[in-house]
Amino acid sequence: MDVLIIHFLNALLYASVLFLIAGGLSLIYGVMRIVNLAHGNIYAVGAYTTAWAVGRMLGSAPAITLYALLPVGAVAAAALGAVLEPTLLRPLYKRAEEYQLLITFGLLLILEDLLRLIWGPYPLSASSLYEALGSLSIGESIYPTYNLAVIVVGGIAAAALWGFVYKTKFGVILRATSQNMRMASALGVNVNRVYVQAFTLGCFMAGLGGAIIVPQQGAVLGMGVDALVLAFVVVVIGGLGSLEGALLGALMVGVVREFGIAFFPEIELAVLYLMASIVLLIRPAGLLGRA
Amino acid sequence: MTSIAAPPKRLLLYALPIVILLLVLPFVVEPYQTVLLSYGLIFAIAALGFNLLLGYTGLLSFGHSAYFGMGAYGVAFIVKYLKITSMEVFLLGGILASTLVAALFGFLCVRYTRIFFGILTLALSQVLWSLAFKFFWITGGTDGLRVPTPSLLGGQVTIALGKAQDKMDFLAHRYYYYVLVIFCVCVAVMWVIVHSPFGKALQAIRDNETRAEFIGVQVWHYRYVAFLVSGAYTGLAGALWVPLNGLTTPDILVWTFSGKIVFFTVLGGFQTFFGPIIGAVVFNYLETYAVGHTVYWQLVLGVVLVVLVLALPAGIVGTANRLFLKVRRAT
Structure with a gap:
């Protein structure tokens, strides 16, 4: 029973981080109709920046205050997004979508090496934050408190995003632009500004995902590309452009991955991709997507 | 598409000096350069097949690593399980394996277009990658599978036994010519395909799917056949690639390798027939040069x-064509 609870918590942990990455990816696609192949690297930027900031401050500040550094990665990722959208993506909206995939693929290659250039080939760690929280016992097993914190942050982020998109004026404009960009523009919405805001918000979420998981996993090269493929699976299952879909997809992938690793490790990845393929075949727009 | 409709006679006139240059090359340059060019020509075959989908049918596949990888792994399985080292068997096996996979994946994918086609091809290719990665007792996992130097032309041309230094000579001369001949055949066949009624129908589908359907083109059927041909070409490239590389690893099944095939094609220009060929060869030099000179080669690319x-x-080719036309109009 304890083991089952721990598996379940781990699944939620995966799902929280995956939701943050895939939710950003989905938000960007929903509003801008761009599949950002560099999105995983934005997540990696969040992880690296937080790990770097924590590493710099370690020892000179009390451990508890270091938790205030977690959002640094999210802010860095958001800033990067705010710079990238107007410079690289904006010239491409009028062109065929193949070019958008290509330019974000180019961006993926560039960001991958920029991380190596800035922080070197060795992994960065922020594990002091992970260890400082200790662990608590569930039945006869123990479970790291930090993991629970990540799950809580993931839940809060999902709720905040939902409120943001469905309960604020900005959310209305965002959804209006996503449904009909020309009409929104004709009604006086500054579409360029909405685009840069949506892209920044999407990057912020990915960066936050990286920032909160880095104390547990560390930051390594290639983490972005790995995360991107999983985020793809999530949004394909849930529906490209749908935030509820990203949440559902993240939960499904989290559960399948956790139990897959525990019970059928050889085909765990293949099962995930097959799941995505089957969903695409039956409902190409995803489980909760609108075609 | 005025650029691809050039009369074949004038084209042959241009092609002849290039083919002669390629034929004498192994006697002029170092073996390393010929091997490098062999890689470029092999990638060109893959890009040629890929472009039948992107340039002529208007479908962007982000999963062509699957067919390249199936070509390579098909060969590796022939070596591992059948103990055959004949190149002709390799080619047949590689094409067969990749066409089978393309027949299955294509059946699932060609119902969709645009972004969904791209993502579905990507997701399916990742299924193969994860299988190659995890089923290590069959595929060798990340270690991959070794493929020895094959015998060519039904055993007529082989590597001299017991001479280690002969391998480079074999790859730089005998194998290079083998690749070159297959490359020329592939280019000729693809030229015929895209200029046949079938090719014209594909272009009609690309330009306007609804209109094509109204004049009686069976869109699904044509897209499926284009997908098969594309997969077979890429698989052939994979089968040719693996003896040159000596080893096949799951790396060639990862979706970023598919991205590379897309890169070849866009670099050369996907709206032209020869663009992907030039793009693949240039990319191969570019990558080799970048990898040799900096650890940040991905940044360069x-x-x-x-x-x-x-x-x-x-x-490259599209821009060159445009410049050429501009110069001719000016004079």
Whole structure:
């Protein structure tokens, strides 16, 4: 029973981080109709920046205050997004979508090496934050408190995003632009500004995902590309452009991955991709997507 | 598409000096250069097949690593399980394996277009990658599978036994010519395909799917056949690649390798027939040069790709064509 609870918590942990990455990816696609192949690297930027900031401050500040550094990665990722959208993506909206995939693929290659250039080939760690929280016992097993914190942050982020998109004026404009960009523009919405805001918000979420998981996993090269493929699976299952879909997809992938690793490790990845393929075949727009 | 409709006679006149140059090359340059060019020609075959989908049918596949990888792994399985080292068997096996996979994946994918086609091809290719990665007792996992130097032309041409230094000579001369001949055949066949009624129908589908359907083109059927041909070409390239590389690993099944095939094609220009060929050869030199000179080679390639998309979307051949036309009009 304890083991089952721990598996379940781990699944939620995966799902929280995956939701943050895939939710950003989905938000960007929903509003801008761009599949950002560099999105995983934005997540990696969040992880690296937080790990770097924590590493710099370690020892000179009390451990508890270091938790205030977690959002640094999210802010860095958001800033990067705010710079990238107007410079690289904006010239491409009028062109065929193949070019958008290509330019974000180019961006993926560039960001991958920029991380190596800035922080070197060795992994960065922020594990002091992970260890400082200790662990608590569930039945006869123990479970790291930090993991629970990540799950809580993931839940809060999902709720905040939902409120943001469905309960604020900005959310209305965002959804209006996503449904009909020309009409929104004709009604006086500054579409360029909405685009840069949506892209920044999407990057912020990915960066936050990286920032909160880095104390547990560390930051390594290639983490972005790995995360991107999983985020793809999530949004394909849930529906490209749908935030509820990203949440559902993240939960499904989290559960399948956790139990897959525990019970059928050889085909765990293949099962995930097959799941995505089957969903695409039956409902190409995803489980909760609108075609 | 005035650029591809050039009369074949004049084209042959241009092609002849290039083919002669390629034929004498192994006697002029170092073996390393010929091997490098062999890689470029093999990638060109893959890009040629890929472009039948992107340039002529209007479908962007982000999963062509699957067919390249199936070609390579098909060969490796022939060596591992059948103990055959004949290149002709390799080619047949590689094409067969990749066409089978393309028949299955294509059946699932060609119902969709645009972004969904791209993502579905990507997701399916990742299924193969994860299988190759995890089923290590069959595929060798990340260690991959070794493929020895094959015998060519039904055993007529082989590597001299017991001479280690002969391997380089074999790859730089005998194998290079083998690749070159297959490459020329592939180019000729693809030329015929895209200029046949079948090819014209594909272009009609690309330009306007609804209209094509109204004049009686069975869109699904044509797209499926184009997918099969594309997969078979890429698989052939994979089968040719693996003896040259000596080893096949799951790396060639990862979706970023598919991205590379897309890169070849866009670099050369996907709206032209010869663009993908030039793109693949140039990319191969570019990558080898970048890898040899800096650890940040991905950065170099990424910047090239971004600049290319922003400034030269027509690619090398498309831009050259445009300049050529401009000069001719000016005079």
